Amino acid sequence: MLLVAAVLVVAAVLVWQDHWRRGAYVIGAAIVGASVLRLCLPAERVGLLAVRSRGFDVGAYCVLGVAIISVAGTINSLGVV
Template identity: 50%
Template sequence: MTGTGADGRVERIRHVRQVRRYLVQIPYFVVLLGLLVAAVLVLFDRWRRGAFVFGSALLLGAVLRSLIPSSRAGLLQVRGRFFDVAAMAATGTLILWLATSIDPLGTD
């Protein structure tokens, strides 16, 4: 990547674009990691904690989607900003409410 002249600039631009493609997905991967942790908790019979982590991850996704510009939202961007934030926030809130309101029946 130490080219000179126009070829070097083109190579650097390609490299920067490639790195940007990965960096723009970091918020999505953070939310996805939360969802994976929730799935593991549910698999180990900790459904209440898993549901709480799942709802929290969705709320985090809603916050990130509302704060990050659309050009940098990556895969968090599905529809318009308002729809994305409203859908994730409503679903996350509902899951958190369910996780905290249902009697555990002897499980955690």
């Protein structure tokens, strides 16, 4: 959980510095990373990443992370890189 939280802090800093698109990519990557951690870690080590069953958590995290990355990739950056 701390690893995912650390990546989300990096994403928040990027958004705060007006790099919202990069920040959105990092948020999506953090959520996809959470799904990988939920899939690989044993139940006693997963901590707050466990909400429901393992399959539900992995599926929900993947769908949400890919959706955020897709939205960030399709929105025009209006000249901002």
